[in-house]
Amino acid sequence: MAAQSKIKASELIDAGDDDAVELAKRHLLQPWPYAGSVGNEARALIGEGDGIYITDASGKRLIDGPAGMWCINVGHRREExxxxxxxxxxxxxxxxxxxxxxxxxxxxxxxxxxxxxxxxxxxxxxxxxxxxxxxxxxxxxxxxxxxxxxxxxxxxxxxxxxxxxxxxxxxxxxxxxxxxxxxxxxxxxxxxxxxxxxxxxxxxxxxxxxxxxxxxxxxxxxxxxxxxxxxxxxxxxxxxxxxxxxxxxxxxxxxxxxxxxxxxxxxxxxxxxxxxxxxxxxxxxxxxxxxxxxxxxxxxxxxxxxxxxxxxxxxxxxxxxxxxxxxxxxxxxxxxxxxxxxxxxxxxxxxLLEEGVLAHTREIAPYFQARLKTLEELPLVGEVRGVGLMACVECVADRDSKDPLQLDKNVGKRIDAHCHELGLLVRPLINMCVMSPPLIISREQVDDMVAILREGISRTMDDLRKEGVWRG
Missing domain, CATH: 3.40.640.10 (Type I PLP-dependent aspartate aminotransferase-like (Major domain))
Structure with a gap:
């Protein structure tokens, strides 16, 4: 791992977290907004990144499951x-x-x-x-x-x-x-x-x-x-x-x-x-x-x-x-x-890629895919698929019909919310959760990611049962 800077995000901006949220609602137009909230929306505020982790405004450290947006391949805070x-x-x-x-x-x-x-x-x-x-x-x-x-x-x-x-x-x-x-x-x-x-x-x-x-x-x-x-x-x-x-x-x-x-x-x-x-x-x-x-x-x-x-x-x-x-x-x-x-x-x-990151990716990808595949044991999960260090967990109401949970289009967001609380950021896509972590992820960190995702899906299943949305 490269030498880490001691600079904090709070040292780079004058406004505090609360100010940033309010300023966003007043002046920042977010991508992909809904008409009902366009121009009046603040999203999860991220302050810092380090390796495969990011830190949110509350100070919670999260595994950056989507690697930003499929892009933080060599990890955050690379001094080089x-x-x-x-x-x-x-x-x-x-x-x-x-x-x-x-x-x-x-x-x-x-x-x-x-x-x-x-x-x-x-x-x-x-x-x-x-x-x-x-x-x-x-x-x-x-x-x-x-x-x-x-x-x-x-x-x-x-x-x-x-x-x-x-x-x-x-x-x-x-x-x-x-x-x-x-x-x-x-x-x-x-x-x-x-x-x-x-x-x-x-x-x-x-x-x-x-x-x-x-x-x-x-x-x-x-x-x-x-x-x-x-x-x-x-x-x-x-x-x-x-x-x-x-x-x-x-x-x-x-x-x-x-x-x-x-x-x-x-x-x-x-x-x-x-x-x-x-x-x-x-x-x-x-x-x-x-x-x-x-x-x-x-x-x-x-x-x-x-x-x-x-x-x-x-x-x-x-x-x-x-x-x-x-x-x-x-x-x-x-x-x-x-x-x-x-x-x-x-x-x-x-x-950086050619000096070791590509080789590490090829070595760890089978482990990453195999560990995520174990989530198919959960009845809400219809399929786990992927290649390299990108994967998707697709949730369904039942595996026979492969119904993509039309009764609840926010299953991915529900899982993401639970995972956020547990220390993982995922990419929710309606009834799916996409994972594409930084390529420098270790086996131990893969285990942490999968364990949190398993618990997040389990809690979502409990929520859906209690609400009578799903009987799986």
Whole structure:
């Protein structure tokens, strides 16, 4: 563990905890608010982080079960990353990417190319995952315009998917609650089924379910027309959809259909990239595919600085360079593209990952998955699934119907509240609890996490029984 700073959060701000809560209600607009509380809401105040732990406003120490938001991969309070931020800011805090460049971004692009599968060779840096996916989609549109195929713009996405919050990236999302009250570019997106084996029809084998998914994809291409479809965008593991791990071989078969029909395959590794599955990228090393583009963010800096990007195939760039429209302009860029501080932090973060964190992740992941799997002993738990250091506990009213507890949509929040009291923060998703702790977690800390989660679920079962909501 790196040397720890003695600085306290209270030394960094003037306002006390009560003041921060009141100020938030008055002035801070939270993400994903409900209309009834928008602009008048304060959420759990976190003061400090250290390793796999965070401390809330009351001083309670909690295991950071979601690693922030899938992103604090090397843990909180890494002095190496803080020092790099300071050193880079003192050397060069910013440069305009329109007509200048910086050295950290060039070196980071090289290292990312070295780690990427296939012929992925060039990176466009963004500020996060949404802008990374947006960039990939805009590049697809530009690519087809230059090649004289302006009609080849439709995007294939899937149920359960989450790809961002910008207008076009959010249009790909396949979770109902994301789109119930929000508009999207529905004329550009074609939705497919989620590759969720747990929700497959009764009496359907995994092999048959996989064939169904592949046949549906192929039939959709035939029905819509390959000449109109520009890209397929898919997470190797659907993260915010509930850690949906696709059946073996499914992604390879989808990749082949895309290749056969000149459809760009965009692998969204905003969550799975930079260590979550024990590798820099999961597309090649875990799932054996070589996409045309990979989007990333989150773990690239372990959440210490907002940074994302899209890696693009050398083949695509070469086709553009050879085109008859050499003066065509890819009119896309961000003020903070290739930010020198973000890129410098990412370089040091890569060092930490490659110098031991990736190997530790691969070593501890089977233990993490096995210990969480024991929670299936609880009658409220329908399935525990995952890969690497990401997992989901899905609760159901009964295992035969797999009813996702429509009578109580706050089961995940109930479990989270009990776990918070016991010393664990989880990511509640309606009837699910998602776990994706910092990659530096130890076996003993995994045991602590699972023990608290077991007790939190048990207390929730007691609550539901007392209220007559559930009889399990």
């Amino acid at each position: 990353l803080a020092k790099v931020m300071y050193d880079q800011a003192m050397a060069l805090s910013y440069n305009t990417p329109w007509y200048t460049m910086n050295a950290p971004s060039a070196e980071l692009a090289r290292r990312i190319a070295d780690a990427a599968p296939g012929d992925l060779s060039h990176t466009f840096f963004t500020t996060g995952g949404s802008s990374a996916v947006e960039t990939a989609l805009r590049f697809m549109q530009f690519y087809n315009n230059v090649r004289g195929r302006p009609e080849k713009k439709l995007i294939l996405s899937r149920g359960g998917a989450y790809h961002g919050s910008t207008y076009l990236s959010a249009s790909l999302n396949g979770r109902p609650r994301d789109r119930d009250w929000m508009d999207g570019a529905d004329d550009l997106v074609v939705k497919l089924s989620s590759p969720d084996p747990f929700r497959r029809p009764k009496e359907t084998s995994i092999a048959a379910f996989t064939d169904f998914l592949v046949d549906q994809f192929r039939d959709t291409v035939a029905r819509v027309g390959a000449e109109r479809i520009g890209a397929f965008v898919g997470e190797p593991v659907q993260a915010s959809g509930g850690v949906i791990v696709p059946p073996d071989g499914y992604l390879k078969r989808i990749r082949e259909i895309c290749r056969e029909n000149d459809i760009l395959y965009v692998s969204d590794e905003v969550v799975t990239g930079f260590g979550r599955l024990g590798h820099i990228f999961a597309s090649g090393d875990v799932f054996g595919i070589d996409p045309d583009m990979i989007t990333f963010a989150k773990g690239v800096t372990s959440g210490y600085f907002p940074l994302g990007g899209v890696i693009i195939s050398e083949r695509l760039l070469e086709e553009l360079r050879r085109s008859n429209h050499r003066d065509a302009l890819f009119g896309h860029g961000l003020t903070y593209t290739s930010h020198p501080i973000g890129c410098a932090v990412a370089l040091k973060n890569l060092d």
